[in-house]
Amino acid sequence: xxxxxGLTELEGAVLGLVWxxxxxxxxxxxxxxxxxxxxxxxxSAGAIYPLMRRLEKxxxxxxxxxxxxxxxxxxxAPTAAGLRALRAxxxxxxxxxxxxxxxxxxxTRVEFLGALSRARREAFLTSVESGLSTHxxxxxxxxxxxxxxxxxxxxxxxxxxxxxxxxxRLWLREVRAAR
Amino acid sequence: xxxxxGLTELEGAVLGLVWxxxxxxxxxxxxxxxxxxxxxxxxSAGAIYPLMRRLEKxxxxxxxxxxxxxxxxxxxAPTAAGLRALRAxxxxxxxxxxxxxxxxxxxTRVEFLGALSRARREAFLTSVESGLSTHxxxxxxxxxxxxxxxxxxxxxxxxxxxxxxxxxRLWLREVRAAR
DNA sequence: CCGCTCATGTAACTGGTTACATGATTTA
DNA sequence: TAAATCATGTAACCAGTTACATGAGCGG
Numbered sequence: 049x050x051x052x053x054g055l056t057e058l059e060g061a062v063l064g065l066v067w068x069x070x071x072x073x074x075x076x077x078x079x080x081x082x083x084x085x086x087x088x089x090x091x092s093a094g095a096i097y098p099l100m101r102r103l104e105k106x107x108x109x110x111x112x113x114x115x116x117x118x119x120x121x122x123x124x125a126p127t128a129a130g131l132r133a134l135r136a137x138x139x140x141x142x143x144x145x146x147x148x149x150x151x152x153x154x155x156t157r158v159e160f161l162g163a164l165s166r167a168r169r170e171a172f173l174t175s176v177e178s179g180l181s182t183h184x185x186x187x188x189x190x191x192x193x194x195x196x197x198x199x200x201x202x203x204x205x206x207x208x209x210x211x212x213x214x215x216x217r218l219w220l221r222e223v224r225a226a227r
Numbered sequence: 228x229x230x231x232x233g234l235t236e237l238e239g240a241v242l243g244l245v246w247x248x249x250x251x252x253x254x255x256x257x258x259x260x261x262x263x264x265x266x267x268x269x270x271s272a273g274a275i276y277p278l279m280r281r282l283e284k285x286x287x288x289x290x291x292x293x294x295x296x297x298x299x300x301x302x303x304a305p306t307a308a309g310l311r312a313l314r315a316x317x318x319x320x321x322x323x324x325x326x327x328x329x330x331x332x333x334x335t336r337v338e339f340l341g342a343l344s345r346a347r348r349e350a351f352l353t354s355v356e357s358g359l360s361t362h363x364x365x366x367x368x369x370x371x372x373x374x375x376x377x378x379x380x381x382x383x384x385x386x387x388x389x390x391x392x393x394x395x396r397l398w399l400r401e402v403r404a405a406r
Numbered sequence: 407c408c409g410c411t412c413a414t415g416t417a418a419c420t421g422g423t424t425a426c427a428t429g430a431t432t433t434a
Numbered sequence: 435t436a437a438a439t440c441a442t443g444t445a446a447c448c449a450g451t452t453a454c455a456t457g458a459g460c461g462g
Contacts, residue, residue, distance in 0.1 A: 057335065058421080058422075060335065061335050064338060064339035064342070067339065067342055068338075068339065068341070073441080073442095074441085074443095075440070078441095085327055085328050086327055086328035086329070086334075087323070087327045087328075088330030089330070089422080090422080090423065090424090092422070092423055092424075093441090093443065093444090094422070094424075094444075094445085095421080095422050097442065097443055097444090098421095098443090098444090122442090131342065134342050135343060135347070137336075138336045138340065138342065141354040141355075141358065142333070142336065142354075142355065142358070144362075145266040145332070146333050146336070147358045147359055147362050148265060148362060149264050149362070149366065149388040149391055150265070150267070150329045150330065150331045150332070150333075151265055151267030151329065151330075152329045152391070153236060153321070153324070153325040153329070154321065154325050154329075155265075155384060155388070155391075156236065156239065156240050156243070157316075157317045157321065157325070158383065158384070159243060159247075159380055159384045160246065160313060160317055160380070161380070162247070162379075162380055163246055163310065163313050163314055163317065164314055164317060164318055168314070172318060172320075175321075176326065179321070179326045183323075183326050183327060183328070187328065201339070201340070202338075204337065204401070204402050205338045207398060208331070208334045208337065208395070209328040209334070211395075211397060211398045212329065212331070212334075212391065212394055212395070212398075213328060215390040215391055215393070215394035216387070216390075216391070218390060219386060219390045222383070223383050223387075226383060237449080237450075252413080253413085253414075253415095254412075254413050269451065269452090271451055272413090272414070272415065273415085273416075273417085273452075273453090274449075274451075276414065276415055277415090277450095278449090300413070300414075301414090
């Protein structure tokens with residue numbers, strides 16, 4: 049029933065998050081996005097709350113009222129249909145754009161570095177390299193923290209992020225050398 | 228003097244593209260996005276044409292009517308203010324989110340791979356690894372083609388994309404090994 | 407002359423953001 | 435008890451997408 053067209057990226061990510069943390073409040077999901085070192089989604093309330101209601105209405109999430117003290121709230125868990133939807137979202141050979149080079153704001157900027165004076169270019173590259181190193185340290189810590197403790201998925205994700213950042217820093221050095 | 232708030236990512240990319248290819252039609256810009264191995268922006272007409280008009284109205288692009296045969300059309304080039312805006316977009320130490328881990332649809336999916344059966348997981352990883360290798364070959368070709376010929380910026384961008392893809396493939400192998 | 411690609415646009419939609427509003431709970 | 439944070443939500447906005455419309459030029 050319910051022709052249920054595919055999930056958007058954010059929907060997929062939220063559904064997956066709920067699946068892996070269930071039972072799970074919208075607030076917890078938001079936090080997850082907010083503390084993530086990958087700041088693509090703001091995890092704004094205006095995105096998350098309506099989205100989870102939507103998933104509930106589509107029968108992919110089931111909500112139970114949570115009453116801690118006098119606090120209203122809902123905890124979500126995926127339904128059977130929700131799990132199926134998640135699998136259908138991940139499972140089949142992903143469309144090309146999923147495999148394609150991810151968009152990268154840094155790469156875009158570097159592409160037009162030629163518009164800057166030599167001095168500004170140097171300053172840019174220096175600042176970026178140090179900023180990148182900071183980020184790497186953060187993700188590295190996150191990576192170590194999630195090691196072992198049965199959080200394999202988290203750890204692997206962090207590893208992925210780390211490898212990505214390192215590749216970028218390496219590339220940055222190439223860029224600097226080439227100028 | 229139009230307080231000219233900052234440029235969006237797409238605006239920055241378009242302005243940069245026009246700067247590096249000027250004089251340049253909107254259509255050429257679209258094509259650039261469409262053939263890019265990084266398929267984040269569709270390069271849809273509905274995005275590009277209004278955007279470039281906007282930049283023109285803000286005084287960042289200057290348009291000259293192009294008449295080839297009986298064909299209407301506009302060629303754009305950045306104005307002095309446009310170049311300044313481009314520099315201001317790239318130049319200063321970029322905000323943290325530019326340096327942060329770029330969002331990656333593949334990483335998101337892998338994060339929830341645990342929702343799949345062992346067999347499906349295997350199938351997924353196999354399909355992704357081969358798809359990734361295909362993409363790598365494509366970018367590699369692009370990379371070689373842009374070598375030398377004074378297209379340093381293009382080449383470096385392609386290199387960046389290539390390193391990113393390779394890091395991803397390496398990571399994929401880790402994922403497979405860890406399961 | 408038919409269909410394909412080049413080329414320029416517009417209109418409706420939509421998903422996510424910003425900014426705001428509200429109240430409960432914890433901490434200084 | 436005041437300030438901070440937890441927690442839930444809404445409303446207006448906006449950038450980019452999809453889908454459509456139009457017409458020029460060109461290859462068969």
